[in-house]
Amino acid sequence: MNTNTQTTRLYHTALSPFCRKVRLVLAEKKIEVELVEERYWEGSPDLKRRNPAGKLPVLRYRGNLLAESQAIIEYLDEAVPAPSLMPQTPLERHEVRRLCAWFDDKFHTEVTQPILNERVWKKITRSGYPDSRVVKDGLRAVKDHIDYLSSLLETRRWLAGNTLSLADFTAAAHFSCLDYISDVDWDRSEGLRDWYATIKSRPAFRSVLADQVPGIHPAPHYAELDFG
């Protein structure tokens, strides 16, 4: 998948956790990127050309088009080794990938997807009103996730171990989308709140915290670094 120009460009949409995890890793690696907001639900003939799966994010980097958020961030960690966001041993690396999958699959299915769909996407795409039952189920599910992550952080500095990794940025990408619409009960876990405050204060987070989605106002504490 070659293109002609060498500009780094991310085709994305603001409140997608999958797009955000790529933005965060790009920023942590200090890779400058031009962001192109794609209203993918309106159907773009170019999106399928750039990614046959028809999904965002798509990253144009060093003349190649890259798709699938996990595949992209693993690529970035290999292609731009410093700072490293993967530990060294196979077992530690498994734990990073297990937690990335935890968020992109389980957390997304139970929490991010239903809540964002009801509270954000239905509004943006004008496809109906939020179903409060679905939102309530999502908010109930997030509690179990907070408790689980909180238990991990009792013995670890970061989510997958003692070093900052792709798992933290994946988790932060999901939480930041929920936090934009104020759907995280940070009081439930001091450990998780501290973890989020720490990662949120990294320079890599600035672009994400500056997001303004038309028609959807961010929660007052969304961009504050000493929330909670």
Add this chain to the structure above:
Amino acid sequence: MNTNTQTTRLYHTALSPFCRKVRLVLAEKKIEVELVEERYWEGSPDLKRRNPAGKLPVLRYRGNLLAESQAIIEYLDEAVPAPSLMPQTPLERHEVRRLCAWFDDKFHTEVTQPILNERVWKKITRSGYPDSRVVKDGLRAVKDHIDYLSSLLETRRWLAGNTLSLADFTAAAHFSCLDYISDVDWDRSEGLRDWYATIKSRPAFRSVLADQVPGIHPAPHYAELDFG
């Protein structure tokens, strides 16, 4: 996640593409494994202890419990380097991971999940009769996938490039579940049929081809090596 014994054991269920991809990679790496069939839909208190996500497969290997099929197979490729199932450059490795995600996300959502749910899981769990409309949509979707994969194979020996990789085993895991119930139109693409015949004839495939799911008979050609 440490356990006491060192036996390699896979907690799995036969017609799950996620369990099968792990079985295939274990076999390709010549790692002997004890298979434990888990009727996860009946709810096992042990499953959540082994994997807090409550999902299969779970692999016990070298005293550790490993979860999430993609994280497991990447771990196996790093922990047991020969034969290698990942290419060397970051760009080639991205292509492997992009295609694994293609199958585990897009192909699964559009094809494997709806078809297996209607034709297998409803029968096994006695939760109703197949909805022929859902099956029909899945069979329609599989045609587009066959055409896309076929176009990749026009210029590649294997799905992600010229070497056998995790992408081929992930794809074969999904196709083999469909093939068990005879839902692949192999006549649609000679290239894809040849690819499947080649991977199916590897010794690593033997265990999967010997599967017999109670109440669900395999298609007559399922275990034949010169089908098509």
